[in-house]
Amino acid sequence: MAFTSSQQASQTSLDALRHEKELLDVRIAERQSQTRNAQMMLTMAAVRDVRWLQFVRTTLMDKQPGRVPFHNSAEVALRGYHAASGRQKPVLHEVTWSKLPYNENGLHRGYKAGLIFRGSAFAPGITWTYRRLGELGPPPGNQDYFWRLPNIYFGDYLELSTSDDEIEGPLSWRNCEFQVRNPEGPTSDWITFSYPFDDAKLLEIMRQSADDGHCLVAAGDNERAVEPLRKAMVFADRILGVDAPETSVLRSEWNAALDNRTLDKLRFQVGTRVRVVTGEHAGKSGMIERFGLRQVKPYWIVTDEGGMIAAADNEVELLTG
Numbered sequence: 001m002a003f004t005s006s007q008q009a010s011q012t013s014l015d016a017l018r019h020e021k022e023l024l025d026v027r028i029a030e031r032q033s034q035t036r037n038a039q040m041m042l043t044m045a046a047v048r049d050v051r052w053l054q055f056v057r058t059t060l061m062d063k064q065p066g067r068v069p070f071h072n073s074a075e076v077a078l079r080g081y082h083a084a085s086g087r088q089k090p091v092l093h094e095v096t097w098s099k100l101p102y103n104e105n106g107l108h109r110g111y112k113a114g115l116i117f118r119g120s121a122f123a124p125g126i127t128w129t130y131r132r133l134g135e136l137g138p139p140p141g142n143q144d145y146f147w148r149l150p151n152i153y154f155g156d157y158l159e160l161s162t163s164d165d166e167i168e169g170p171l172s173w174r175n176c177e178f179q180v181r182n183p184e185g186p187t188s189d190w191i192t193f194s195y196p197f198d199d200a201k202l203l204e205i206m207r208q209s210a211d212d213g214h215c216l217v218a219a220g221d222n223e224r225a226v227e228p229l230r231k232a233m234v235f236a237d238r239i240l241g242v243d244a245p246e247t248s249v250l251r252s253e254w255n256a257a258l259d260n261r262t263l264d265k266l267r268f269q270v271g272t273r274v275r276v277v278t279g280e281h282a283g284k285s286g287m288i289e290r291f292g293l294r295q296v297k298p299y300w301i302v303t304d305e306g307g308m309i310a311a312a313d314n315e316v317e318l319l320t321g
Contacts, residue, residue, distance in 0.1 A: 090126060092119040092188040095178045096195055097162065097170035110161070113169050114151065117158035117180065124153060125183035128160070132242070133175045133192065147181060167205065168231075170195045174238040199239065206235035210250060213257065222260040229254040262293040266313050274301065274316040281309045285319055 099113050127147035138145050152159035163169040173193045181187040213229035233250040240247055268288055275285045286303035297310040
């Protein structure tokens with residue numbers, strides 16, 4: 001009897017251990033399932049982030065340049081997505097110029113060339129600014145730089161529409177440096193614009209444009225001289241420097257061509273008495289005292305009543321008698 005009781009006790013203990021093992025196996029299986037589910041959710045979240053960035057790039061290319069779909073990391077978080085913190089310091093590796101497809105993946109980009117910003121830790125809502133090399137602070141009278149939104153934000157890639165002229169497009173950004181700022185304030189270091197310029201070719205274009213402008217001025221064709229002189233001045237500014245003597249000379253010649261182009265179209269000279277025949281001052285008479293050559297209404301007239309008015313060439317006639 002004693003042996004039978006002992007055997008029964010052992011069997012009961014063994015059954016209890018087996019039951020406990022089964023419960024442990026069930027718990028382990030549950031934990032493994034929870035771990036697999038968590039890993040799957042993390043993977044799905046990562047995939048969702050990638051899909052969202054692609055969606056921003058290829059679908060939310062705003063019709064109004066200068067806008068991006070989300071403006072800070074908090075706004076992104078409200079939509080259930082993960083984004084790099086806007087408080088993190090962005091790193092700007094490169095800013096360059098490139099031709100771009102006007103349409104991409106069947107979607108309308110709206111421009112054919114742009115500035116390309118590449119770096120890391122770019123947060124949604126990142127902005128950019130630039131300055132000329134040698135400038136040590138914001139423009140005079142300003143406490144900060146003018147910060148702009150890019151046309152396209154795609155992770156650590158930004159895009160800004162520019163001229164698609166293969167010469168002047170990149171040249172206009174030569175000797176500039178750029179900085180980006182995340183929404184909550186941190187800014188990158190300044191990075192100089194990079195592009196493989198052909199200086200020999202640029203200098204040749206500058207000289208030829210200057211020669212063309214000089215020939216047209218000598219022929220009295222100030223209208224056509226404006227553009228080649230502008231081009232020569234811009235090339236000199238970017239290649240030789242804004243304060244270079246040749247740049248200053250070309251700038252003066254370009255300004256003179258602009259003024260002379262207007263003078264060539266005016267019928268009357270300073271000191272001529274005229275009558276206003278149309279416009280807000282119709283009926284008034286007086287003498288042309290001076291010209292405002294960069295204004296829509298270039299005649300500044302001292303009226304017979306002693307006032308000063310402005311009028312366009314087609315608004316006045318010669319006062320006779």
